[in-house]
Amino acid sequence: MHVVVNAAMSVDGKLASHRREQLAISGPEDFDRVDRIRAAADGVIVGVGTVVADDPHLTLDVTDRRVQRQRHGRPGNPARVVADSTARTPLDARILDDEATTYLLVSEQTSEERRTKLADAGAEVIVVGDDRVDLAAGIDRLADEGIERLMIEGGGELIFSAFDAGLVDELSVFVGSQLIGGRDAPTLADGDGFTEEFPVLTLDDIEQLDDGVVLKYTVEA
Numbered sequence: 641m642h643v644v645v646n647a648a649m650s651v652d653g654k655l656a657s658h659r660r661e662q663l664a665i666s667g668p669e670d671f672d673r674v675d676r677i678r679a680a681a682d683g684v685i686v687g688v689g690t691v692v693a694d695d696p697h698l699t700l701d702v703t704d705r706r707v708q709r710q711r712h713g714r715p716g717n718p719a720r721v722v723a724d725s726t727a728r729t730p731l732d733a734r735i736l737d738d739e740a741t742t743y744l745l746v747s748e749q750t751s752e753e754r755r756t757k758l759a760d761a762g763a764e765v766i767v768v769g770d771d772r773v774d775l776a777a778g779i780d781r782l783a784d785e786g787i788e789r790l791m792i793e794g795g796g797e798l799i800f801s802a803f804d805a806g807l808v809d810e811l812s813v814f815v816g817s818q819l820i821g822g823r824d825a826p827t828l829a830d831g832d833g834f835t836e837e838f839p840v841l842t843l844d845d846i847e848q849l850d851d852g853v854v855l856k857y858t859v860e861a
């Protein structure tokens with residue numbers, strides 16, 4: 641499985657304000673770039689924090705010719721995936737509509753009743769992990785479903801976990817030109833933070849887009 645992380649952050653490294661409201665850091669050119677990364681992926685995963693905050697749809701703008709080229713030979717949208725240990729995804733979340741397959745990775749903490757409700761609402765529920773979703777195990781299960789390239793779209797808790805588990809192959813981050821501030825605002829990598837053995841990235845490319853810059857890295861094995 642090849643795993644790529646993409647996110648947009650302010651110049652001070654925040655993914656959103658401390659209110660966690662939907663906030664466009666990217667401009668139109670960067671959102672087009674995000675669409676092309678989605679189009680090149682077989683699956684797009686977010687944490688349930690992002691589902692609750694943004695109610696994202698995670699589908700493609702199929703009117704974009706470059707997106708169509710990326711999907712060459714692969715019909716439809718990539719699968720949508722949510723890491724959701726306690727099955728908090730709302731039953732009316734936009735990611736549960738029928739425009740793409742949606743996998744919910746949940747832990748053993750979820751009741752059969754809740755799993756059934758989410759399955760009835762359109763989700764494919766996969767149980768991985770006792771208290772919390774075991775991301776590595778989840779990725780193995782997604783590979784069994786034919787997902788070979790996975791895009792992680794955030795937020796900061798999920799991105800940290802993916803780095804912590806050594807699962808990330810590539811990172812691209814758009815750095816916008818606003819300053820958001822706030823000690824409680826989500827950042828690119830939250831979680832508990834590293835204290836030793838910090839992941840080391842190699843800078844491969846820099847591109848100016850909109851009023852910001854895209855930094856592309858590969859992650860050392």
Ligand SMILES: NC(=O)c1ccc[n+]([C@@H]2O[C@H](COP(=O)([O-])OP(=O)(O)OC[C@H]3O[C@@H](n4cnc5c(N)ncnc54)[C@H](O)[C@@H]3O)[C@@H](O)[C@H]2O)c1
Nearest residue numbers: 647648655656660687688689690773794795796797798801
């Ligand atoms: N600017 C961007 O590119 C961007 C992208 C995505 C989200 N966001 C913003 O980020 C915020 C949400 O981020 P967040 O960090 O609060 O939530 P998140 O989306 O990272 O979700 C975290 C939640 O996922 C669940 N989870 C299940 N298994 C997990 C695991 N193994 N590791 C980590 N989490 C796991 C937990 O309930 C956890 O609380 C929102 O404000 C959203 O707008 C911004």
Ligand SMILES: Nc1nc(=O)c(N)c(NC[C@H](O)[C@H](O)[C@H](O)COP(=O)(O)O)[nH]1
Nearest residue numbers: 648663664665666674694696697698699
């Ligand atoms: N690349 C990027 N730039 C941003 O400025 C921003 N706010 C997000 N945020 C990611 C978050 O997951 C959003 O909710 C989805 O980008 C929405 O996705 P949809 O359009 O609903 O498919 N992502």
